[in-house]
Amino acid sequence: MSLGAMGHLSDRVRSASYEHPRSTPFAPRTETDWNPTPALRRALIVVIVALGLGLILGRVDLLLVSMPLALGLAASLTRRPRRSPELRLLGMPETPLLEGGELRAEIEVSNPDEVEIVAVARPRVSQWIRLSHGGFRQAAVVPADGHASLPLTAVTRRWGLHRFGPIEVRALACDGLLRSRQLSVAKQTLTVYPRAALFDSRQSLPRAAGLAGVHHTRRPGDGGELAEVRRFQPGDRLRSIDWRVSLRQRELHVNATYSERDADVLILLDVLSEVGQPGQASSLDVTVRAAAAIAEHYTSQGDRVAMAEFGSKNRRLRAGGGRRHYALVQDWLTHVDPSRGEIRAAAERQLVSRKLPGSAAIIMLTPLLDPRSTSGLARLAQTGRPLVAVDTLPPGVRPTQQREWTQLAFRLWHLERDNTLNRLRALGVPVERWMGPGSLDHMLRQVALLDHVPKLARR
Known part of the structure; x- marks a missing residue:
């Protein structure tokens, strides 16, 4: 009997800590036929x-040649196994991996029989998972009533x-004359998180309207940026008194500052197309x-x-902050995938709907290859929201x-694409290529300046 279904494997292969490796249980041992x-x-x-x-031709030489082979076959088949080996998958990680992360696991093959066997494993994985042994078969000798591990x-x-598995295992016995039926570990899904590119920004976001944060605003309050020096009023803190000005004016004066608040950020991903060179990161990457x-950067x-x-698909994730x-x-x-179907008209209208927070800074990551992306940016610019376009074409x-x-x-x-970029800039949409740290500083500075210029907005 085949041991095809061997227990309940986790739907998501997870990474990171190997201090307490997890073992995957399989079905109990059963009697299994061995085939020649x-x-x-x-x-x-x-x-x-x-x-x-x-015998027919009376050739003694043929009898002498065949006898050692016949005796060797008889000796090898004297002790043949009666049971099939058992499998256990050990060391599977419990949290998702990062790009470039290493997965270390092993298949433990237990031999309940009294005959030594050889276990041969062949893993089948996604093209985006590189096995250390190149995807070739691995073999290990399993002693009688013992076990061996295949890393x-x-x-x-x-x-x-990504697909991880199935992992096919066969056992050979009697000097390779007998083999067990195929044992396999069911196919699993390996979750791999994207490795964040290097990024840093020192520019404050416009329209920061939260309670407390790091972005400078034009509203009076506690902060580090000086707004003005004014006369002391009831309720002012004593530590804000500017004693130098007070002594010169012979009247108490205080330093008024602008408040620092947190902001809302909406990251919009253009998944209408994916292009790239073989062996290099694509536009979607x-x-x-x-x-x-x-x-x-912003959640931290x-x-x-x-x-x-x-x-x-028009997927969304609610706003939030922090590590969680x-x-x-x-x-x-990890579930981002290039669009295979047509965009519904409702999805395009939702770009400019009131569901988008008016104070949120919108950062659209797009290779600017599809005319629908360009028209969507133009419609967003007409709403008057702070908008930045990041060119992700490699x-x-x-x-x-x-x-x-x-x-x-x-x-x-190329000429047509340059004209498109110039038209977007004329509409007040800063467009710059993604370059890592500091990529958004210049554009956010332009948005902050344009935010104080009166403009017409679509209602």
Whole structure:
């Protein structure tokens, strides 16, 4: 009988701590038939043919040649196994991995029989998981009434949900003349979080309207930026008195400051298309890693970050802050997938609907390859919300197929794309390429300046 279903494996393979490795239980031992291998069939054919010809033709030499082979087969098959081995999957991680993270696990093969066997494992994994042994079969000798381990070491190459398994295991016995039926570990899903790109920003967000934070506002309150020096009023704190000015004016004066508050940030991901060069990060990779970096930066300093997709699924993640919310952001990003269907008209209208917080700074990560992305940015700009567009098209992207008119068409496409970027800037949408640390500072400074200029907004 086959041991195909061997217990309940976790739906999500998790990483990190290996201090307490988890073992996956499998079904109890059962009696299993052992089948002859092709080597046994070939050896039997040679022995039967040689013996038959030797007897029929009276050839003693054929009998002498076939006898050692026949005796060897008989000796090997004298002790044949009666039970199939048992499997246990050990050391599976319990939290999601990061890109480039290492997975260390092992398959423990237990031999309940009194005959030594050889276990051969063949793991089948996603193309984005690189096994240390290159995906080839692994073998280990399992002693009688003992056990052996087959190590599984892999490195994750990309974020997302990846297939891990099934892992097929066969056992060989009697010098490779018998093999057990195929045992397998069921296919699992490995969750890999995107590794946040390097990012830092010293520019305050416009329209910070929270209670307390790090962003400078133009509202009076407790903060570090000086607003004015004014006369002392009832309720002013004594520590805010400017004694130098008070002595000169012979009247108490205090230093009034601007308040520092937290802000709302909406990170909008354009998932309408994905392009890139083989072996390099695609536009979607740049978008997801940049989103993880921006979310990590703002959630760590107390701001509220919300996520949204611009695509056929139209997924959203509510606003929140802190480490716990950033973990939710990472999990949300692992499910990002390029849109395969058409965008509903309701999804486009939702971009400019009142569901978007009016004070939130909107950061749209887009390769600017789809006309719907450009029109969506233009409609967002007309709402009067603080808006920044980050170009996530990887540098050096070129057509994969080269023909007679490819270079000319590529140059025309570049000119058209430059015109699109200039039209967006004319509408008041700062557009800059993603460059890591400091990528948003210049654009946020422009947004802060434009925020004080009167403008028409669509109602």
